[in-house]
Amino acid sequence: MCELNDLFRKRVGISKEEKITFENLDMVLEKTAKTIPFENLCIIENRTNDVTKENLVNKMLMKKEGGLCYELNSILFYFLKENGFNVYLVRGVIFNHDAQNWLTLGRTHAAILLNHENGTYLVDTGFGGNLPLRAVPLNGGTVTSNNGEFRVSKMKNEHGDYILEMKLKHKDQDWRIGYTFDSKRPVTEVSDFNEIQRILIEKDDSPFNKNPLITQLTEKGNMTLTDTTFTEWVNGELKKDSIDSKRFKELAKRYFGIE
Incomplete structure (x- = not known):
């Protein structure tokens, strides 16, 4: 191996x-x-x-x-x-x-x-x-x-x-x-x-060359982070918060392990 x-x-x-x-x-x-x-x-x-x-x-x-x-x-x-x-x-x-x-x-x-x-x-x-x-x-x-x-x-x-x-x-x-x-x-x-x-x-119509996006499945749903929002689905319930660039970095590290 x-x-x-x-x-x-x-x-x-x-x-x-x-x-x-x-x-x-x-x-x-x-x-x-x-x-x-x-x-x-x-x-x-x-x-x-x-x-x-x-x-x-x-x-x-x-x-x-x-x-x-x-x-x-x-x-x-x-x-x-x-x-x-x-x-x-x-x-x-x-x-x-x-x-x-x-x-x-x-x-x-x-x-x-x-x-x-x-x-x-x-x-x-x-x-x-x-x-x-x-x-x-x-x-x-x-x-x-x-x-x-x-x-x-x-x-x-x-x-x-x-x-x-x-x-x-x-x-x-x-x-x-x-x-x-x-x-x-x-x-x-x-x-x-x-x-x-x-x-x-x-390409201009690429969805991935404009804003940062991080998403991952969790035990109870999924979570998605962009430079303006943090969205969580937990057991079918949607929670969405507005964020700024400082918060983006904090959440990227805390929830996705990305520095």
């Missing part, structure tokens, strides 16, 4: 001795979701690095920062691979519910597909507060977690061949689309994600 495996286990709270299997994968996903935040501070602070295995380990496991989808799912991909899983990375397009269409940024979402026995599953720890916390089968079956209900449906479109649908706990009454992905176009090198990073840094 390599350094990444030990550092990942230490970061999310899994003992070195525990064997990671498909049966306890949900434990890995829950611990990861509640430990490593989804955040864009490197983009906001203009200190991004090339997407490499070494840089991902340094950022999220050594410095204990978070990341965006292409970083979070890449580090999880390497961890799962180290522990014997048959996994590969894919790219997809987020659904824009306001416009009722796919985001114009293109294939800027990254996720993991996992082959186990006779099935293929979607695994994602990089979708903000919308994480399934379970491996979602590509056969259309619904999985339920503390975060809601999730399913993957076959749907051919211009960006992919499957869609992730969700009903978030306390938030959604009906199924809604999260994103589409292309199962037939695996990503062979994480360096491919430099294109995603460049788009998210440079």
Whole structure:
């Protein structure tokens, strides 16, 4: 086992001795979701690095920062691979519910597909507060977690061949689309994600190059921090406070461990 495996286990709270299997994968996903935040501070602070295995380990496991989808799912991909899983990375397009269409940024979402026995599953720890916390089968079956209900449906479109649908706990009454992905176009090198990073840094319609955002799941819901608000969902109850830049730094450190 390599350094990444030990550092990942230490970061999310899994003992070195525990064997990671498909049966306890949900434990890995829950611990990861509640430990490593989804955040864009490197983009906001203009200190991004090339997407490499070494840089991902340094950022999220050594410095204990978070990341965006292409970083979070890449580090999880390497961890799962180290522990014997048959996994590969894919790219997809987020659904824009306001416009009722796919985001114009293109294939800027990254996720993991996992082959186990006779099935293929979607695994994602990089979708903000919308994480399934379970491996979602590509056969259309619904999985339920503390975060809601999730399913993957076959749907051919211009960006992919499957869609992730969700009903978030306390938030959604009906199924809604999260994103589409292309199962037939695996990503062979994480360096491919430099294109995603460049788009998210440079494009005017990128949601991640304007204001800081940190979000993470908790035992009772989730919390989201921006430079103007701190929002908490606790057992379905919403609490939202206005903050300033000094308070932002305090809360980032207290709740997300980010200096």
